[in-house]
């Protein structure tokens with residue numbers, strides 16, 4: 158992911174209903190957060206391109222002291238879905254995280270997001286217990 162991708166990613170991310178975690182917190186990562194994030198040497202943020210068009214992105218974070226990685230966001234353009242783009246993005250992301258010291262990766266998805274649940278399953282993620290997302294701006 159490069160600085161020039163961020164505007165488009167924010168535009169998409171703020172509209173994607175599957176990225177919304179609660180009714181009180183609408184929105185996505187800010188431009189500033191993403192600009193800071195892409196400078197990280199540990200976290201892996203990828204885009205998939207078809208020619209010069211961005212058709213997907215994947216965002217992760219890595220907590221170096223514990224080796225725990227979090228799969229934060231994954232998105233593929235509706236016109237490019239079912240072509241394994243999300244699978245490839247995920248596999249690249251995991252490879253990059255492992256190279257940076259990750260030993261565990263987890264991710265969350267809404268319980269009604271059947272496509273993402275199937276993708277997690279295909280990638281070998283274990284389905285854990287169900288939790289409520291609890292959050293607060295601090």
Ligand SMILES: CC(C)(COP(=O)(O)OP(=O)(O)OC[C@H]1O[C@@H](n2cnc3c(N)ncnc32)[C@H](O)[C@@H]1OP(=O)(O)O)[C@@H](O)C(=O)NCCC(=O)NCCS
Nearest residue numbers: 175231232233238239240241242243244266272273275276
């Ligand atoms: C989820 C998403 C990223 C999948 O992208 P994609 O590029 O179409 O996925 P892939 O082609 O790599 O398919 C991966 C697997 O996901 C599952 N899957 C994806 N789309 C599916 C569909 N329409 N029907 C059934 N299974 C589907 C399948 O298991 C598929 O593997 P298979 O084809 O070998 O069975 C895409 O639908 C998306 O961007 N959704 C909106 C954003 C979102 O929900 N992100 C995740 C939030 S946590």
